[in-house]
Amino acid sequence: MVALYTTLSTSTSNNTREVFARRSFLAEHQNGLWKIETGFIRTFTYLEDGTTVALGLWGPGDVVGKALSKLDPYQMECLTKVEATVLSLEECTQLTETLLIHIQQAQELMVIRSHKKVETMLIKLLAWLSKKFGSEVEKGRLIDMRLTHEDLAEMLGSTRVTITRILGQFEQEGLIARLSLHRIVLREEEIWYYEI
Numbered sequence: 577m578v579a580l581y582t583t584l585s586t587s588t589s590n591n592t593r594e595v596f597a598r599r600s601f602l603a604e605h606q607n608g609l610w611k612i613e614t615g616f617i618r619t620f621t622y623l624e625d626g627t628t629v630a631l632g633l634w635g636p637g638d639v640v641g642k643a644l645s646k647l648d649p650y651q652m653e654c655l656t657k658v659e660a661t662v663l664s665l666e667e668c669t670q671l672t673e674t675l676l677i678h679i680q681q682a683q684e685l686m687v688i689r690s691h692k693k694v695e696t697m698l699i700k701l702l703a704w705l706s707k708k709f710g711s712e713v714e715k716g717r718l719i720d721m722r723l724t725h726e727d728l729a730e731m732l733g734s735t736r737v738t739i740t741r742i743l744g745q746f747e748q749e750g751l752i753a754r755l756s757l758h759r760i761v762l763r764e765e766e767i768w769y770y771e772i
Contacts, residue, residue: 602652609641615658621647630731706762716763
């Protein structure tokens with residue numbers, strides 16, 4: 577797993593870790609950010625009609641918080657059990673790098689969502705997740721984030737039914753293997769034709 581913020585210099589000795597249950601929300605801190613120690617979260621907002629708009633997926637070493645966004649609402653939902661530490665903005669000595677990482681992720685997700693076909697968007701999203709959060713296993717890369725079909729649909733602006741159908745298609749084609757607890761093994765050597 578690649579931590580995007582390995583060079584973020586912080587003095588967390590006075591900060592204590594807080595533990596959050598799966599599907600709970602991290603609280604907003606006006607002058608602070610959350611550094612994720614363990615687990616995964618997603619950030620999102622809502623449109624006026626209630627549509628969920630995914631803003632990012634974050635894991636150990638990443639830093640998130642309302643102070644990095646002007647969107648309202650700005651939600652930080654735990655996809656798994658999460659341990660996180662509050663950092664004051666003064667502790668984030670490399671805030672510019674943190675902002676650049678957030679911009680880069682937003683651009684990567686924007687490109688993924690720009691594909692015309694949901695099948696292409698989904699395979700690109702799975703490839704991105706496997707590179708960012710995956711771990712090498714015998715038959716590919718394990719995405720162990722417990723993302724539901726609804727979570728994936730919201731990331732891509734699709735429906736749960738469509739995502740379920742496409743995942744079933746990918747499994748039949750041998751592109752993925754689905755495990756319990758919404759875990760997926762992506763067989764990267766099999767997805768080359770989606771990259772064209």
